[in-house]
Amino acid sequence: MSPDSAPPVLIVGSMAFDDLQLPSTTATDVIGGAATYASLATSLFAPARIVAVVGDDFPESTLEDLRHRGINTDGVWRADGKTFRWSGRYSENLSSRKTLDTQLNVFADFRPVLPDAYRDSQFVLLANIHPALQLEVLDQVTGPRYVAADTMNFWIEKERPTLDRVLSRIDTLVINDEELRQLAGEHNLKKAARATRSLGPRRLIVKRGEYGAMLFDDHGLFFAPAYPLDEEIDPTGAGDTFAGALLGTLASQGDLSPQALRRALLTASSVASFCVEDVGTRRLQTISSEDATARLDSLQALVSLEL
Amino acid sequence: MSPDSAPPVLIVGSMAFDDLQLPSTTATDVIGGAATYASLATSLFAPARIVAVVGDDFPESTLEDLRHRGINTDGVWRADGKTFRWSGRYSENLSSRKTLDTQLNVFADFRPVLPDAYRDSQFVLLANIHPALQLEVLDQVTGPRYVAADTMNFWIEKERPTLDRVLSRIDTLVINDEELRQLAGEHNLKKAARATRSLGPRRLIVKRGEYGAMLFDDHGLFFAPAYPLDEEIDPTGAGDTFAGALLGTLASQGDLSPQALRRALLTASSVASFCVEDVGTRRLQTISSEDATARLDSLQALVSLEL
Numbered sequence: 001m002s003p004d005s006a007p008p009v010l011i012v013g014s015m016a017f018d019d020l021q022l023p024s025t026t027a028t029d030v031i032g033g034a035a036t037y038a039s040l041a042t043s044l045f046a047p048a049r050i051v052a053v054v055g056d057d058f059p060e061s062t063l064e065d066l067r068h069r070g071i072n073t074d075g076v077w078r079a080d081g082k083t084f085r086w087s088g089r090y091s092e093n094l095s096s097r098k099t100l101d102t103q104l105n106v107f108a109d110f111r112p113v114l115p116d117a118y119r120d121s122q123f124v125l126l127a128n129i130h131p132a133l134q135l136e137v138l139d140q141v142t143g144p145r146y147v148a149a150d151t152m153n154f155w156i157e158k159e160r161p162t163l164d165r166v167l168s169r170i171d172t173l174v175i176n177d178e179e180l181r182q183l184a185g186e187h188n189l190k191k192a193a194r195a196t197r198s199l200g201p202r203r204l205i206v207k208r209g210e211y212g213a214m215l216f217d218d219h220g221l222f223f224a225p226a227y228p229l230d231e232e233i234d235p236t237g238a239g240d241t242f243a244g245a246l247l248g249t250l251a252s253q254g255d256l257s258p259q260a261l262r263r264a265l266l267t268a269s270s271v272a273s274f275c276v277e278d279v280g281t282r283r284l285q286t287i288s289s290e291d292a293t294a295r296l297d298s299l300q301a302l303v304s305l306e307l
Numbered sequence: 308m309s310p311d312s313a314p315p316v317l318i319v320g321s322m323a324f325d326d327l328q329l330p331s332t333t334a335t336d337v338i339g340g341a342a343t344y345a346s347l348a349t350s351l352f353a354p355a356r357i358v359a360v361v362g363d364d365f366p367e368s369t370l371e372d373l374r375h376r377g378i379n380t381d382g383v384w385r386a387d388g389k390t391f392r393w394s395g396r397y398s399e400n401l402s403s404r405k406t407l408d409t410q411l412n413v414f415a416d417f418r419p420v421l422p423d424a425y426r427d428s429q430f431v432l433l434a435n436i437h438p439a440l441q442l443e444v445l446d447q448v449t450g451p452r453y454v455a456a457d458t459m460n461f462w463i464e465k466e467r468p469t470l471d472r473v474l475s476r477i478d479t480l481v482i483n484d485e486e487l488r489q490l491a492g493e494h495n496l497k498k499a500a501r502a503t504r505s506l507g508p509r510r511l512i513v514k515r516g517e518y519g520a521m522l523f524d525d526h527g528l529f530f531a532p533a534y535p536l537d538e539e540i541d542p543t544g545a546g547d548t549f550a551g552a553l554l555g556t557l558a559s560q561g562d563l564s565p566q567a568l569r570r571a572l573l574t575a576s577s578v579a580s581f582c583v584e585d586v587g588t589r590r591l592q593t594i595s596s597e598d599a600t601a602r603l604d605s606l607q608a609l610v611s612l613e614l
Contacts, residue, residue, distance in 0.1 A: 093494040187400040190535050211518040214535075223609040225530045228497050228521075262612050302530040303610040305569050 003070055003289070006046035006252040010144075011038050011244065012112050012137045013127025014084050015052045015076065020279065021089035021100075022234050030236075030280035031062050033084065034127035034150070037237035038244030040284045041271050042125075043069040044292050045248030049118050051075035051137060053110040055083035065285070074115045079106040094232055114140040123251040125243055126170070128152045131162040138169055146256055148172040148205075150243055156183050168200040174243045176207045189214070190221075203261065205246070207239050215265050219258045224265040227273035227299050238275045241284060245271035245292070270295040310377055310596070313353035313559040317451075318345050318551065319419050319444045320434025321391050322359045322383065327586065328396035328407075329541050337543075337587035338369050340391065341434035341457070344544035345551030347591045348578050349432075350376040351599050352555030356425050358382035358444060360417040362390035372592070381422045386413040401539050421447040430558040432550055433477070435459045438469040445476055453563055455479040455512075457550055463490050475507040481550045483514045496521070497528075510568065512553070514546050522572050526565045531572040534580035534606050545582045548591060552578035552599070577602040 013034035020027045039048040049072040054063075056078065063073045084107035087100040112133050119142050126134040126149035134149055147170045155163050156179060167173065173196065177189065184192035193204050193216040204216040210232075212225040246268040253260050271292050277283040320341035327334045346355040356379040361370075363385060370380045391414035394407040419440050426449050433441040433456035441456055454477045462470050463486060474480065480503065484496065491499035500511050500523040511523040517539075519532040553575040560567050578599050584590040 188537065188539065190537050208518070211515070219614050221535060221609055223532045225532075225610075228528060230495065230497050232495065258614055259612055302528055303532075305566055307526050307565055 003043060003046055003248075003252065006248075007122050007254070008047040008049050008072065009042045009123040009125060009244075009247045009251050010049045010051065010114075010118055010121035010137075010141065011035050011042065011125045011127060011247075012051040012134070013038060013125075013129055013240070014107060015050075015054050015058065016084040016086055017057075018236060018280065019085070019087040019100075020234060020236060022279065023090060023092050023094065024233055025279065027279045031059075032086065032237060032280055034129075034237070034240040036066075036281060037240035037275065037284065038125055038127055038247075039066060039071045040069065040281055041241040041244030041268075041275075042248035042251075043071050044245065044271065044287070044289045045267075046123070046251035047072065048244070048248070049075060049121060051112045051114060051118065053077045053079050053084075053106050055079060055081045055106045058083045072118075075113075075118055077110075077113070079109070081106045088236070090235070094235055112137050112140075122146065123247050124148070125247045126150065126166070127240055127243065128155075131155050131159050131166045134166045135162070135169070138166075146171050146247075146250060148174050148243065148247060150174050150239070151179065153179055153182055164199060167196075170201050172203040172205060173201040174205045174207065174239075174246070176209070176239060180204070180206050205265065207242060209235065209238075213242065213265055213269055215261060217258060217261065222262045222265060224269040225299065225302050226269055227295060227302075229273060229276060232276050234279045235276050236280065238272045241275040242268045242272040266299055267292065267296050270299050310350060310353055310555075310559065313555075314429050314561070315354040315356050315379065316349045316430040316432060316551075316554045316558050317356045317358065317421075317425055317428035317444075317448065318342050318349065318432045318434060318554075319358040319441070320345060320432075320436055320547070321414060322357075322361050322365065323391040323393055324364075325543060325587065326392070326394040326407075327541060327543060329586065330397060330399050330401065331540055332586065334586045338366075339393065339544060339587055341436075341544070341547040343373075343588060344547035344582065344591065345432055345434055345554075346373060346378045347376065347588055348548040348551030348575075348582075349555035349558075350378050351552065351578065351594070351596045352574075353430070353558035354379065355551070355555070356382060356428060358419045358421060358425065360384045360386050360391075360413050362386060362388045362413045365390045379425075382420075382425055384417075384420070386416070388413040395543070397542070401542055404542075419444050419447075429453065430554050431455070432554045433457065433473070434547055434550065435462075438462050438466050438473045441473045442469070442476070445473075453478050453554075453557060455481055455550060455554060457481050457546070458486065460486055460489055471506060474503075477508050479510040479512060480508040481512045481514065481546075481553070483516070483546065487511070487513050512572065514549060516542070516545075520549065520572060520576055522568060524565060524568065529569045529572060531576040532606065532609050533576055534602060534609075536580060536583060539583050541586045542583050543587065545579045548582040549575045549579040573606055574599065574603050577606050
């Protein structure tokens with residue numbers, strides 16, 4: 001199925017400027033945010049619809065670029081003020097990062113309002129924002145077929161009751177291993193997964209960075225390796241890229257079978273690896289769905305006994 | 308092939324008493340050592356031959372138990388003095404450990420002497436000991452078909468020229484990711500693997516604990532996941548178990564094709580997971596090759612698109 005003919009994926013999340021201190025370079029005013037990364041990844045496989053807010057400093061040309069990729073930006077609201085800004089420093093080997101500064105700016109007062117044309121979205125990705133806003137988005141879609149959500153340590157700690165309401169209304173939670181452990185209060189991943197799935201999501205996807213991703217569902221456990229890179233430049237947004245590619249693939253396949261989920265997990269891992277190859281969204285903007293397919297083949301070869 | 312009819316695997320390494328401070332329990336005088344773990348794992352698939360040294364405090368009944376499993380202990384020398392002892396404390400989630408004490412004891416003066424009947428060994432595992440002793444073992448075998456070696460940070464740092472001579476004479480280096488990075492002076496695993504293979508070993512296997520293991524060879528890269536456990540008790544010896552199962556499987560298969568190596572990697576990962584389920588070698592002593600096969604099936608299901 002070509003991206004144009006697949007059902008669109010609704011994505012709510014941040015759009016941002018990032019200031020990145022990376023081992024190989026320092027970059028300021030990098031266009032980032034979960035919705036940006038996720039929608040670029042989705043657009044390889046299906047149309048995307050973004051709900052987000054930007055300030056008056058956000059370049060119209062960026063939105064125009066997104067639209068050229070089949071991403072609907074009618075739900076990107078332009079508010080008076082500055083765009084959300086995140087500043088972080090990565091460790092020498094990229095294995096950890098430290099937030100240096102977060103300026104919510106126009107994001108502080110953001111209430112997601114869906115354009116009417118978005119309400120019929122069947123595939124929904126609630127990227128990492130306040131769980132109350134994730135609920136507001138869910139309240140505005142009429143009958144979603146598949147909803148996945150991300151979250152982060154801050155909401156797990158500070159907004160647990162609201163987050164629990166989100167968990168009760170989604171199909172798939174997509175979080176990293178440390179967030180899972182925090183959410184479940186349990187270090188063992190199998191036990192933590194069981195506890196978390198009992199809160200609502202039938203499926204749980206655990207992102208483990210360079211170690212790949214795991215899917216827990218009614219059919220057991222599935223493991224997708226990460227694609228090993230010769231050069232890792234910037235992991236910012238790789239998790240959002242993963243989630244966007246996952247939703248795009250599922251929408252494109254039009255199939256939510258356990259096998260389809262497993263295939264989508266491998267595709268998501270493949271696409272996420274591209275993200276790390278350059279600063280910000282730069283690499284994502286240059287790849288085609290053919291590139292993604294080729295990398296998927298390489299990734300599958302990693303676990304194949306055939307040569 | 309039944310374990311009895313496979314060609315034997317020669318294993319040189321430590322036999323030890325371990326004092327373990329684990330999150331779930333504290334255990335003293337636990338029978339350990341690389342040769343012990345490795346030979347138990349090998350014995351599931353092929354006969355093992357140990358070269359090692361123990362003190363006069365090492366229980367004869369343990370050696371007797373090993374012999375009952377098809378492990379030849381004619382090369383286990385009993386010296387006057389105390390057996391090698393290692394004492395360590397694991398972190399709350401088992402992700403790291405600290406050596407509290409190492410007493411070399413009889414291991415300090417150990418020079419491996421192979422019984423004549425060992426010299427024809429075709430499959431050789433040089434577990435983690437001084438690289439000079441690994442070379443002495445190699446000098447005593449007449450025509451090995453497959454040699455794998457392990458090492459550790461201490462030898463990488465202190466005995467690099469000798470270790471380099473080992474590397475030039477082995478087929479496969481089996482080390483963990485941090486050791487690989489140290490050996491190559493390079494964080495990126497693909498680059499580090501390339502640099503390390505250029506020193507001699509055609510094949511490199513990188514152990515990554517709960518994240519599985521990777522094989523780098525002329526045919527590319529292969530990934531074996533770790534089997535996720537419901538309860539992790541004691542990771543001591545899991546790496547040695549992995550190496551022992553790898554060699555045992557290869558000997559049993561009688562096949563060193565790239566496919567055979569990949570199958571052996573999965574089997575090794577399966578068997579290593581048992582090791583973690585109880586303190587010391589306790590769990591390893593209770594499993595059968597059927598248990599190992601069943602877990603291998605479970606492990607392969609983790610990366611299979613079939614359900």
